[in-house]
Amino acid sequence: MKFKKAYLEITNVCNLACSFCPGTKRERRFMSPEDFGFLAGRLRPYTDYLYLHLMGEPLLHPELGEILSRACELGFRLIITTNGTLLPKRGELLLANPAVHKVNISLQSFEANPNGELEEYVSACAAFAKAAGEAGKLCVLRLWNRKGLDSLNPKIEELLLPYFPKPWADSRGSLRLADRVYLEPGERFDWPDLEAQDRGADCFCYGLRDQVGVLCDGTVVPCCLDHEGDIPLGNLFHQKLPEIMSTERARNIYTGFSQRRATEPLCRRCGYARKFT
Numbered sequence: 001m002k003f004k005k006a007y008l009e010i011t012n013v014c015n016l017a018c019s020f021c022p023g024t025k026r027e028r029r030f031m032s033p034e035d036f037g038f039l040a041g042r043l044r045p046y047t048d049y050l051y052l053h054l055m056g057e058p059l060l061h062p063e064l065g066e067i068l069s070r071a072c073e074l075g076f077r078l079i080i081t082t083n084g085t086l087l088p089k090r091g092e093l094l095l096a097n098p099a100v101h102k103v104n105i106s107l108q109s110f111e112a113n114p115n116g117e118l119e120e121y122v123s124a125c126a127a128f129a130k131a132a133g134e135a136g137k138l139c140v141l142r143l144w145n146r147k148g149l150d151s152l153n154p155k156i157e158e159l160l161l162p163y164f165p166k167p168w169a170d171s172r173g174s175l176r177l178a179d180r181v182y183l184e185p186g187e188r189f190d191w192p193d194l195e196a197q198d199r200g201a202d203c204f205c206y207g208l209r210d211q212v213g214v215l216c217d218g219t220v221v222p223c224c225l226d227h228e229g230d231i232p233l234g235n236l237f238h239q240k241l242p243e244i245m246s247t248e249r250a251r252n253i254y255t256g257f258s259q260r261r262a263t264e265p266l267c268r269r270c271g272y273a274r275k276f277t
Helices: 033-046 064-073 087-096 107-112 118-134 152-160 241-245 248-258 272-276
Strands: 005-008 049-051 077-082 100-106 138-143 169-171 174-178 181-185 211-214 219-221
Touching (some): 033 064, 064 087
Parallel strands (some): 049 077, 100 138
Antiparallel strands (some): 169 174, 174 181, 211 219
């Protein structure tokens, strides 16, 4: 059993409320470094790549430095996904830690930051991205612009130019701004929601196939989109991952998607899974 990646949510708290993110109604939590070390240790035999989120803004964590150090000791390659607003305060922690492999910055998050200045925000994100690339880390700047530019995108792209002069090279659907720095288009999708319309069972997902998620209370979920923990498979604090993966529910999910069929009500209501149908 080996996953391409695992999501370990170190906090479900965020400082923004973006329109493209559903957020969560779960109890607000910050995982302690001790709990992180325990859970990450249980995941380590089964993946090399660890994402420090599922919901929440990881740079909000008050003990982020200790968490990064513990992940480094375990030999993980870390991927951080952030809205970028805290990079001026926490960016040095990411640059200094050798375990940090890649940082994704959701530039579209600015739409939920009404008190911020666009130029200041983009400049901070661009400066970090440039430093990250020079430090040998991957950095991806994300925009929701795959189906055409909205009013925000041209302004952001213009503000990136002082840091990354054109021409920008095409790279598998993204734009390569500099060595190891990319501007990546995205497409909005409907997050899974038990209150949403049932789209039918005909779909496929990589949940439990190349990824698994762990919420900040230790609950194991099939994928990074189960933001409310609607498909709890077990708890990594109390069970080891092979035991959780061998439960009937987990096996049904895996077998179902092998047959291009969703066995869970939440999966039948997921817009993202339709990409693979």
